[in-house]
């Protein structure tokens with residue numbers, strides 16, 4: 001019998017302070033998230049300085065709680081995995097420095113994890129990954145299609161050229177006067193809607209897997225503006241449904257096309273917007289027809305969390321990847337292979 | 340009793356180990372602009388050189404601000420994480436008091452000063468007596484004019500300390516005349532040994548989990564939000 005591997009993950013790239021212990025890369029032992037949503041709500045979005053202040057307040061408490069609920073002492077861990085980037089620089093470096101200090105004090109190796117690799121590896125906590133694998137990452141900061149041929153190899157085949165999908169949701173929600181965060185609000189209105197406003201789809205060039213959502217956002221603003229000029233009332237349900245259907249159709253169509261082209265054995269969705277019920281239903285239906293296994297982790301593992309960082313960190317640990325105490329937060333970290 | 344001291348509150352970096360009241364080693368640099376990268380390697384290097392392990396540390400002192408928001412947070416995050424996981428006491432000391440502690444024996448007002456841009460400074464007023472440094476006016480974010488007004492009230496000689504005093508030397512001399520003096524260069528960088536000295540004389544042991552920087556200033560978004568609510572923003 002081989003020895004179990006315990007990795008603590010730490011995540012502070014945006015506005016969640018999170019820590020988690022994962023066993024053997026696929027089993028969550030503890031998962032603690034301190035959210036700042038209530039504080040950031042006042043500002044209608046994440047303010048980097050406020051987020052950083054909250055992280056300092058929460059960081060040791062959150063790591064301690066993750067260890068206590070795992071019933072483990074620091075010395076019983078095998079390594080510390082931390083989000084190295086991308087993200088808000090001031091927020092990232094709270095996690096990175098806490099991780100370095102914790103690793104140093106306890107003589108543990110440190111591993112710097114790419115946030116998106118984390119989102120992808122959240123799926124390893126649910127079922128084993130099968131390669132080649134296509135990952136659709138959709139969140140407030142990301143809209144990416146990533147092809148993985150094996151563990152630790154990431155090939156970016158498409159990304160957003162302007163707003164991230166989640167960003168577009170938040171902006172459109174603001175136009176409709178909905179509270180932050182806007183994604184769940186629009187999803188709810190769309191689900192309840194009895195009509196749909198027809199907004200354009202941004203396909204870009206026919207051979208491109210890139211995305212663009214800023215044009216759609218402008219269409220929504222123009223639509224509202226025109227109605228108001230004519231003294232008519234905007235139906236927020238219809239606008240939300242129209243916006244969502246446009247986003248979902250583009251994401252689904254491009255993901256299906258990529259899955260076919262690369263002959264993938266598994267498709268996974270990840271990131272906060274993957275929790276969106278409209279997107280989930282559309283992807284499930286499309287890949288059901290394609291007969292390609294499709295998975296989305298439960299909501300708590302779609303939104304930012306540290307279990308996903310520990311999961312990716314575990315695979316890196318097994319692969320022999322190690323960081324140093326000179327590790328720094330990398331706001332624009334590229335999604336390179338860790339090999 | 341082995342102390343580890345960490346100051347990353349502004350551009351300079353200082354880390355030190357003091358054992359039984361003796362400074363074993365200190366590293367000071369005015370160039371370490373990237374504390375996030377360099378603070379932990381500096382601490383590791385320090386312990387290696389004095390032949391100690393993290394578990395040998397009995398107490399941790401950290402410069403808690405005011406200063407660069409990011410700089411202060413790095414030192415505080417490292418210090419509170421070490422103190423928590425090593426289960427050792429943590430003492431936070433004002434970064435301005437650390438500078439003032441470089442020039443303890445001045446007879447008059449000791450005024451540590453850090454530039455805060457747009458005509459503002461982080462500054463404080465201290466006086467030395469047998470019991471140590473006594474606050475004359477509190478750490479704060481002041482406009483240079485406000486600071487000069489406070490110092491004029493005191494009618495005592497003033498010693499300015501900190502490398503940023505050079506930026507305001509002319510204005511201070513114009514306003515305070517011969518009452519203004521400036522610390523020579525060797526006293527103008529924060530020293531973790533001065534920090535540890537101040538921490539040894541402090542009765543204030545921090546509650547590790549809730550310990551946060553003393554920003555002495557609200558985040559801009561917070562100030563704007565309060566204004567929008569029709570409330571008067573305070574001094575964070």
Ligand SMILES: [Zn+2]
Nearest residue numbers: 115139271304
């Ligand atoms: Zn994320």
